[in-house]
Amino acid sequence: MLDAHGPPSLKSLAAALGLSAATVSRVLSGQAERYRISRATRDRILAQAASSGLVVNHLARSLRLQRTLSIGLVIPDISNPFFAMLAREVERSARRHGYSVLIADSEEDPAVEAQALALMQQRHVDGLILAPVGTPAAVASLSALGARPCVLIDRLLPELALPAITSDHRAGAALAVAHLIERGHTRIACVQGSPGTFANDERVAGWRGALSEARLPAGPELVVGGGYSIDAGRRAARALLQRAERPTAVVALGNLLALGVLQAVHEARLAVPADLSLIGFDDQPWASVVDPPLTLIEQPIEQLGREALALLLERIGGDAAPAARRTLPVRLIERASVRDLRSGDRPLPPARSPQGTP
Amino acid sequence: MLDAHGPPSLKSLAAALGLSAATVSRVLSGQAERYRISRATRDRILAQAASSGLVVNHLARSLRLQRTLSIGLVIPDISNPFFAMLAREVERSARRHGYSVLIADSEEDPAVEAQALALMQQRHVDGLILAPVGTPAAVASLSALGARPCVLIDRLLPELALPAITSDHRAGAALAVAHLIERGHTRIACVQGSPGTFANDERVAGWRGALSEARLPAGPELVVGGGYSIDAGRRAARALLQRAERPTAVVALGNLLALGVLQAVHEARLAVPADLSLIGFDDQPWASVVDPPLTLIEQPIEQLGREALALLLERIGGDAAPAARRTLPVRLIERASVRDLRSGDRPLPPARSPQGTP
DNA sequence: CAGCGTTGCACAATCGATTGCGCAATTCAA
DNA sequence: TTGAATTGCGCAATCGATTGTGCAACGCTG
Numbered sequence: 065m066l067d068a069h070g071p072p073s074l075k076s077l078a079a080a081l082g083l084s085a086a087t088v089s090r091v092l093s094g095q096a097e098r099y100r101i102s103r104a105t106r107d108r109i110l111a112q113a114a115s116s117g118l119v120v121n122h123l124a125r126s127l128r129l130q131r132t133l134s135i136g137l138v139i140p141d142i143s144n145p146f147f148a149m150l151a152r153e154v155e156r157s158a159r160r161h162g163y164s165v166l167i168a169d170s171e172e173d174p175a176v177e178a179q180a181l182a183l184m185q186q187r188h189v190d191g192l193i194l195a196p197v198g199t200p201a202a203v204a205s206l207s208a209l210g211a212r213p214c215v216l217i218d219r220l221l222p223e224l225a226l227p228a229i230t231s232d233h234r235a236g237a238a239l240a241v242a243h244l245i246e247r248g249h250t251r252i253a254c255v256q257g258s259p260g261t262f263a264n265d266e267r268v269a270g271w272r273g274a275l276s277e278a279r280l281p282a283g284p285e286l287v288v289g290g291g292y293s294i295d296a297g298r299r300a301a302r303a304l305l306q307r308a309e310r311p312t313a314v315v316a317l318g319n320l321l322a323l324g325v326l327q328a329v330h331e332a333r334l335a336v337p338a339d340l341s342l343i344g345f346d347d348q349p350w351a352s353v354v355d356p357p358l359t360l361i362e363q364p365i366e367q368l369g370r371e372a373l374a375l376l377l378e379r380i381g382g383d384a385a386p387a388a389r390r391t392l393p394v395r396l397i398e399r400a401s402v403r404d405l406r407s408g409d410r411p412l413p414p415a416r417s418p419q420g421t422p
Numbered sequence: 423m424l425d426a427h428g429p430p431s432l433k434s435l436a437a438a439l440g441l442s443a444a445t446v447s448r449v450l451s452g453q454a455e456r457y458r459i460s461r462a463t464r465d466r467i468l469a470q471a472a473s474s475g476l477v478v479n480h481l482a483r484s485l486r487l488q489r490t491l492s493i494g495l496v497i498p499d500i501s502n503p504f505f506a507m508l509a510r511e512v513e514r515s516a517r518r519h520g521y522s523v524l525i526a527d528s529e530e531d532p533a534v535e536a537q538a539l540a541l542m543q544q545r546h547v548d549g550l551i552l553a554p555v556g557t558p559a560a561v562a563s564l565s566a567l568g569a570r571p572c573v574l575i576d577r578l579l580p581e582l583a584l585p586a587i588t589s590d591h592r593a594g595a596a597l598a599v600a601h602l603i604e605r606g607h608t609r610i611a612c613v614q615g616s617p618g619t620f621a622n623d624e625r626v627a628g629w630r631g632a633l634s635e636a637r638l639p640a641g642p643e644l645v646v647g648g649g650y651s652i653d654a655g656r657r658a659a660r661a662l663l664q665r666a667e668r669p670t671a672v673v674a675l676g677n678l679l680a681l682g683v684l685q686a687v688h689e690a691r692l693a694v695p696a697d698l699s700l701i702g703f704d705d706q707p708w709a710s711v712v713d714p715p716l717t718l719i720e721q722p723i724e725q726l727g728r729e730a731l732a733l734l735l736e737r738i739g740g741d742a743a744p745a746a747r748r749t750l751p752v753r754l755i756e757r758a759s760v761r762d763l764r765s766g767d768r769p770l771p772p773a774r775s776p777q778g779t780p
Numbered sequence: 781c782a783g784c785g786t787t788g789c790a791c792a793a794t795c796g797a798t799t800g801c802g803c804a805a806t807t808c809a810a
Numbered sequence: 811t812t813g814a815a816t817t818g819c820g821c822a823a824t825c826g827a828t829t830g831t832g833c834a835a836c837g838c839t840g
Binding site (some may be wrong): 119120121122123124126127132134141142143145148149151152155156159164165166167168169171179182183185186187188294320323326327330348349350352353354355356 | 477478479480481482484485490492499500501503506507509510513514517522523524525526527529537540541543544545546652678681684685688706707708710711712713714
């Protein structure tokens, strides 16, 4: 504690002890042995540091060491539960490894993303985890990152040889479609997210592939929507519901989209799955208690976050292995938003008591 | 572009132009006028900076200026939609003002929170927005922040004279209880979040106050739960449902808690609001499509975020006004999770078509 | 007691940007 | 032609921590 003029710094502590900053630095960074600092001196320094609540200035340290022990995380929308959970996992893993995380929200907008990347560059993050918006412009701005290690997550940029961790979007969508086909659906639409982004396009491709294989229609008129917001999902679903030839099932390629579809169906005084079957993406806490409980494709979000961080730290560590791309498996969680058209009109398995009867 | 040895720095650019770093610095920071740099020189520098893609080293700049243009945000759980939305709003506002945000998740744990605060200190954030865990230990670690401006959000620490922005938790809970009483409920339980945190205790107080005023039971046996997670909500609700004298209504003091209650009710093959009425907190996208659509207390999340940031920037700017505390009004959104006990058994207003009838 | 090795720590340069002060060169007036 | 005023920019210290090198003081041996 002593007399604290200004913020406690390594330097001021040294002065108070009549030592040089060099010695204090070496002790505090655990280099006492290597530089043969006497035990007595070391203890004095440690004691003083503890009692004065010294916190070394990370800015100065980073400047000198040329690394900040921080990483950047750029995602399209932190308020989307998928990315929120991803952020939580990345932050938590990073913390365990002594890194802190600078989060930026690109708002699914290439311009904002470019800004965010510039920010990351000027803040000198040691590495970057990025869910890219994915347009050519964004790709260009990516090069501004220089040689900073970068790992893509959820979405990848085929043009760039960057390591990436994604879940198997294509297989996920195909799985959803297969599930529907099995249950007698033949007219299956899809509510997409942001076209041009990898995750979306892969899912659309999976949807189309599964339908084509079954010789079912998969034309562009069955692909609606644009953007991952609830509103986008609702608007797309509204349009779909007004069509003369209404599809019997919809695959919503995002968790918020599925919510939007549900809202639109409710608005129209229709019901899922009676009037329309629905399969969503990403398991979320609310997915099991919405009306009806949502059948969906689950991605291993925690694993995505952890592996991305691990991969990034490897890169930062210098292991410039060839740009690995890992694709994580997904699975279908069956609940009650899909109607079985084969066996007449029987309702779905977990038929809960309808409200109103005590 | 030229010959780039090492990362482009202000210094290297100066060398390439045969100028001093001082001049370049002054031009780049818009101080050309003040220091009477000739137009020709200025243009040369600007051109070169643009073409070389120079990004000034923010670490060095911060070290020299003693400010980082960054703020810290410490919240208990980024994956909770309430805090995710708050984070998004804070980040967005901060970006508009030229600040970036360092986010840390305290996991509702005083020890982790203390770590996070230490991190913020060593990273030299210019200011801090904090939703404190609220225990005495946390309060103590707060003092480690030194004189750094700090604004509390969502929760406040009565012991500390810090500015704070919170919504009117107490009135919110009271509003919920009043709504239930009006509809004939007399046995109203409450599923709380983390006891000891301001938001929770205020809400419990509001719940209790409204009940006491109506001379209805508000004993501790009607307050269940602990923690803001879904699981906590589910466990609390399970216990409640097994009681001999089951309450007719529950107020869940958090959005995830309401979800947990719903899950527990569904598990028990019961229904809301037939068997149990429910009012939650925080409007969320899924709240209108769960089964049943949730009646709840809405907080002005965006406003909370924006005002907290504005208040913090004022503080950073030096306006050391007395620690203002703003309480933002909340409102009740009526949907369909409350049963009206006065008029027999008639179901609720937005009676949607039960599933299974096409 | 001289000489050599060891122990324990300080000096000073460095990371990159900022800024008060001051110096040279130019212009203008007398 | 000289002195003063102005223009245009560089010098060097500074922020705080890190690290290679160097220099005393000490102990030991012969």
